[in-house]
Amino acid sequence: MDDPLMYVALGDSITNGRNVRKKQRYPSILTRWLAQSFHHPVYGRNWGKNGMSSSGFLNQLQSPRVFETVRHAQFVTVCIGGNDLIYAYFKWRLWRNDTYLDEAVHTLARNFHRICEQLHWLARGNVVFGTFYNPFPLTPLAVETVEFCNYGVIRPTAERYGFPVADLYAAFRGRESILLENYRTGRLEEYRPLSRRSPVHPNVDGYSTIAHCFARELLKSSSHRNDGEP
Secondary structure, three states, rough: OOOOEEEEEEEEEHOOOOOOHHHHOOOHHHHHHHHHHHOOOOOEEEEEOOOHHHHHHHOOOOOOHHHHHHHHHOOOEEOHHHOOOOOHHHHHHHHOOOOOHHHHHHHHHHHHHHHHHHHHHOOEEEEEEEEOOOOOOHHHHHHHHHHHHHHHHHHHHHHHHOOEEOOHHHHHHHHHHHHEEEOOOOOHHOOOOOOOOOOOOEHHHEEEEEEHHHHHHHHHHHHHHHHOOO
């Protein structure tokens, strides 16, 4: 029997998905869908880590185990950046100092460029990046900052390196109340560090939505490769 294909999921707690059962996490769903689509066994490896920032992500890529799985994977998804802003939002809420947000966006932009650079060199398979959704759509500052990071940093930087982007932000926008666990008012004031009641993680339907967004881009990217397109 042929060796299974490999899918590697990289990211933070959204990728880790510990608030739902393992089979309901988006990497698990996506592994099953890829196997069905390609009529071939797929081995999934979930490297998502709770609390992971873009700086922590760069460090993780240096791990020999992560390095090797990414290098040999046919499919890779990346969902990172939300924690950079959440940590900065919390500081902003305490001290109302805009420099925390400015510094977080600057750090994310710098790190994201390095992440794309490293994956462009390291990964041999199809790599898809995801934008990140906004758990606080009724806080104007959150909307402005998240949209800038998604469409001013993540999308243009990924596309500059030839990586497709799954627009998770657009898929969740206007549907936060039905796709996020513990969603209530959509305001930043609900965020509580380390609290499981903070409305920052998807529910079962939310994870399925993320899997669908990534699947669409991965299948499209794989089709382009097979057709000899860049």
